[in-house]
Amino acid sequence: MSLTPLWITGWECGLATPVVLGTGLADTIAGTVSIQATTKRTGGYALRCTSTGSSSYLQKTLASSDYHVGSVYIYFKDALPNADNIIIRGVNADGDMAIYYESSDSKLYAGKVGVGLCATGYTVTYNTWYRIDYRFYAAATTHTADWQVNGVAQESYSVGSRSSNQMTAIRLGNSGVTADTYFDDLALCSASGDYPVGAHGVSGLRPNADGTHNNAANVMESADGTDIDASGNPAYQFMDDNPWTSTHTEFVKQSTIGAENYAEVQFEDTLFSTILGVQAVVGHHSSGTAANDAETRIRDSDSQETVIFNGDVSETTLLYKTGVVSTPSGGWTQAHVNALRARIGYSGDVTDVPYWDYLLLEVARSGSESFDTVLQITGEPKIG
Secondary structure, eight states, X not given: OXXXXXXXXXXXXXXXXXXXXXXXXXXXXXXXXXXXXXXXXXXXXXXXEEEEEEEEEEEEEEEEESEEXXXXXXXXXXXXXXXXXXXEEEEXXXXXXXXXXXXXXXXXXXXXXXXXXXXXXXXXOSSOBEEEEEEEEOSXXXXXXXXXXXXXXXXXXXXXXXXXXXXXXXXXXXXXXXXXXXXXXXXXXSOGGGOOOOSEEEEEEOEEEEOOOBXXXXXXEXXXXXXXXXXXXXXXXXXXXXXXXXXXXXXXXXXSOOTTOEEEEEEOOOOOSOEEEEEEEXXXXXXXXXXXXXXXXEEOTTOOEEEEEEEOOOOSSOEXXXXXXXXXXXXXXXXXXXXXXXXXXXXXXXXXXXXXXXXXXXXXXXXXXXXXXHHHHTTOOOXX
């Protein structure tokens, strides 16, 4: 089963303090939001939103779509929120569709912000992971929310006489409460038929070897000006950090214009066989702030290429770009993931030299509830 994803992430970059520059990781961040390695469900990291009588959230703008079909795992650390809390929002001009926590009965509900909730909720507690599958729709005058908790269907929500608008963004976090809320393994899709996504996880795959370069002297180089060469000065070693940090002195750069020149890297293999989708993340900065351009492509075994980003990266602090990798012919397989390559370069403007600091693939794969139990046995926090 391959999804039609808008965004896939387990926050596997590990950047402790996510930023909005480049809009790859977020478009809006409010309050105390971090990516941490202590409390997570799968992989190495999870998103944490912590607040004391305030709001803390991460919001990501996405391609507008009629539906938001999402699946994400949530975790309340050591206590439930002290007041009503909107934890998941599908942002919509006529009022956000949402998953709520209600403090009066310690239950989750689906509904519409400022309008209402479904009548029956799902009781939750703290220090337990819960999988929330949901389908938000607001592209007609009747807006609806279908949802599940840990694979169990809950009461749907519906409200009529509204304005028709597409979903434009997702927001995860806390709204005016004291709470310590974690999110992991997010898969967000645009197709109604992808609901429910079901049990799944997200893995991060980092560069681990070079592929075949199309380089020339003084074009694709490492930070010290040495030409990239697969045997003598491989590119992958400069972009494989775990975790990512906000300052970086190792990188690949394109020092001379070469619209057909690139460095190619491959990634760690996935061990999972049922692949739902893949997203690529790239971190950039530049030698200065004069306009330039840089391009990152992901190439599959069918020679299909997805341009993750092509444009100006003229910032002296790190910025981040993300893009969903196009599904290969016949759908995703383990072999398709393991054959992916990134090609970086292609610049026609190096007025200020573009740098590639980081590369990452985030791979969503399906897994049964027994798969979740294995995670619990190996020391991860309890799965609800």
